[in-house]
Amino acid sequence: MNPLILALVLCGAAMAAPPFIEKTDIFPLDKEHNHASAIVELPNGDLMVCWYRGSGERTADDVRIMAARKKKGAAKWSEPFVLEDVPGFPDTNPVIWVDSKQRLWFFWQTIVANQWETAVTQVRISTDYLKPGVPKWETSQALFLRPDDMKARVDEWVAKRPELKAHPRYAQLLKRAEDKYFSRMGWMGRAHPTELPSGRILLPLYSDGYSFSLMAITDDGGRTFKASQVIVGAGNIQPSIARRKDGSLVAYMRDNGPPPKRVQFTESKDNGASWTIARDTDIPNSGTGLEVIVLKDGRWLMINNDTEKDRYSLALTLSDDEGKTWNWKRHIELDTRTERPGSFHYPSIVQAKDGSIQASYSVFMNHIPNGEPRKTIRQARFNVEWVEAEDPK
Numbered sequence: 001m002n003p004l005i006l007a008l009v010l011c012g013a014a015m016a017a018p019p020f021i022e023k024t025d026i027f028p029l030d031k032e033h034n035h036a037s038a039i040v041e042l043p044n045g046d047l048m049v050c051w052y053r054g055s056g057e058r059t060a061d062d063v064r065i066m067a068a069r070k071k072k073g074a075a076k077w078s079e080p081f082v083l084e085d086v087p088g089f090p091d092t093n094p095v096i097w098v099d100s101k102q103r104l105w106f107f108w109q110t111i112v113a114n115q116w117e118t119a120v121t122q123v124r125i126s127t128d129y130l131k132p133g134v135p136k137w138e139t140s141q142a143l144f145l146r147p148d149d150m151k152a153r154v155d156e157w158v159a160k161r162p163e164l165k166a167h168p169r170y171a172q173l174l175k176r177a178e179d180k181y182f183s184r185m186g187w188m189g190r191a192h193p194t195e196l197p198s199g200r201i202l203l204p205l206y207s208d209g210y211s212f213s214l215m216a217i218t219d220d221g222g223r224t225f226k227a228s229q230v231i232v233g234a235g236n237i238q239p240s241i242a243r244r245k246d247g248s249l250v251a252y253m254r255d256n257g258p259p260p261k262r263v264q265f266t267e268s269k270d271n272g273a274s275w276t277i278a279r280d281t282d283i284p285n286s287g288t289g290l291e292v293i294v295l296k297d298g299r300w301l302m303i304n305n306d307t308e309k310d311r312y313s314l315a316l317t318l319s320d321d322e323g324k325t326w327n328w329k330r331h332i333e334l335d336t337r338t339e340r341p342g343s344f345h346y347p348s349i350v351q352a353k354d355g356s357i358q359a360s361y362s363v364f365m366n367h368i369p370n371g372e373p374r375k376t377i378r379q380a381r382f383n384v385e386w387v388e389a390e391d392p393k
Contacts, residue, residue, distance in 0.1 A: 019386035029373035038095040039360040045072030050094040063090035104129040117186035117209030145227040151177040191240035206237035233278025236264040261308040303347040312341035
């Protein structure tokens with residue numbers, strides 16, 4: 001081999017980072033219901049995670065939003081603290097995110113009448129959030145939207161699938177679409193927002209009342225919001241956005257509809273204002289949350305429960321062609337017990353400044369007897385090389 005080529009090969013091999021993964025439970029197994037986390041890296045390198053905790057979910061009026069911090073380089077997380085609690089109402093599905101102006105966004109849902117369709121999304125923004133405990137919020141508002149195209153979108157969807165007209169769900173959807181209150185309430189978040197080069201911010205939301213999704217759009221940094229076109233389909237919820245190199249957008253969604261259970265997909269060519277009707281991909285999804293991010297090298301990384309049933313398998317998949325194929329897969333969690341395996345689900349991921357990936361997700365240890373502590377939020381740090389190495393054979 002040419003000595004120069006050999007030197008370049010050896011140099012490349014030396015520079016390749018060894019695969020690694022590190023996992024930490026943010027707090028010990030807890031008796032309460034701890035679920036639906038979101039993770040963010042702050043500008044100083046600290047980490048922050050939020051989730052909800054209580055005796056249940058939408059029907060439990062003691063549910064509040066918790067958070068914890070981890071200093072850059074620290075081995076342990078801080079003690080959890082209450083990030084928000086509207087007394088007497090369940091607070092759920094929190095998300096934290098840092099925009100290009102280094103403002104920390106926090107949005108969550110307060111469930112007004114113990115049903116998901118009565119959710120009101122609330123948004124807060126802070127520039128003073130690096131100190132321990134609760135950030136100092138500069139803005140706070142409830143997010144109200146008018147998705148006035150609901151009936152037209154349902155009709156458009158059914159026109160492409162006329163067999164749906166005979167389905168009882170069609171009549172239910174039309175009735176709900178004509179109800180202004182039902183259409184404007186119940187929009188909830190799950191995945192991180194996306195900021196476009198123009199400064200437009202897309203806040204991905206969904207409705208359990210419809211099992212549809214949309215984007216809350218702000219072009220003025222969060223002062224005002226408007227609804228995108230409703231994304232209709234067979235149970236497409238909890239969208240997560242990726243931006244292609246040509247500027248078009250795609251969103252991957254949890255499958256809340258009938259079998260086959262697959263990650264659902266939609267795309268937009270006008271910066272998130274309008275979206276195609278959702279359709280299935282070939283990626284299995286057991287009706288659970290997922291997230292996709294665009295890595296610094298242009299590849300896409302998805303975290304998803306990759307089975308059609310249950311939540312014992314949580315996988316990372318990697319695409320080098322903007323989602324056309326996902327040629328690398330590695331399981332961040334896989335419980336092969338045949339009886340009462342653990343549940344690892346509702347993941348959140350971000351890429352840190354050092355190139356590593358930070359993830360958080362719910363952990364339910366289902367084999368532990370009822371009444372004993374069995375739930376926590378887990379943080380994992382790993383590199384792309386670890387995903388590329390795939391599962392051990």
